[in-house]
Amino acid sequence: MRIYYRGPDATVTSEHFVHRTPTTTKAFLVRDLRNVGIASVDGAGLPTALPLGGGAVALVAAWPLWKLSPLLAIGVVGLAGFGMAAAALLRRSRPRTWLLQAIYRGQTVDLYGSADARIFNQVSRALRRAIEDARPPSSWDDSAAA
Known part of the structure; x- marks a missing residue:
């Protein structure tokens, strides 16, 4: 099992994405994540x-x-x-909160969120690498001839 990122609130391995908060721990299988994307949410400030x-x-x-x-x-x-x-x-x-969202087993979930852009980018990059490495290897037989 390869570790892509290990921090105080998240761990990304070749098999799992684990997000720890003070109250809960959420674990996701990397192979079951679909449509992973980044969203940003403005801080919970005053309405305009x-x-x-x-x-x-x-x-x-x-x-x-x-x-x-x-x-x-x-x-x-x-x-x-x-x-x-x-x-x-x-x-x-108010700091902007960055969210890592995906579809996990048919449900939209928030995988990870952080207001620290540096840490968030490290976690999202690690997850991207884990997903890329979890793909089955492509073969020349599957490619269409030009």
């Missing part, structure tokens, strides 16, 4: 509509204040703008 809705509420609240004190209304809108900018920066600073 939330800061925009907050800005709309601030504008609605500042409208009556405009008649009392324009300076107070501008201050409320300015604070709302600052809050929207902070929410946008927090949303952008």
Whole structure:
């Protein structure tokens, strides 16, 4: 059995792909994996509509204040703008999670996920090599003549 990758949360061998989390361990046979692909998921940040809705509420609240004190209304809108900018920066600073997905025995599964691009690429490369090495050798008899 050849080992392609061994790390704290994943092991890729010529026969198995094993993903360990603090609560579970999932093992997959490499020969039963089909349509392996990479997907990315943005961090679980704020929905885009939330800061925009907050800005709309601030504008609605500042409208009556405009008649009392324009300076107070501008201050409320300015604070709302600052809050929207902070929410946008927090949303952008969330790390992207990379997922390794496949079809395993007829079901779509998430094999592995990581926010660390270096580790994720090592695991995905190891799995790609394991799948390539698990293929039956091709022979010239199967090739079509040109």
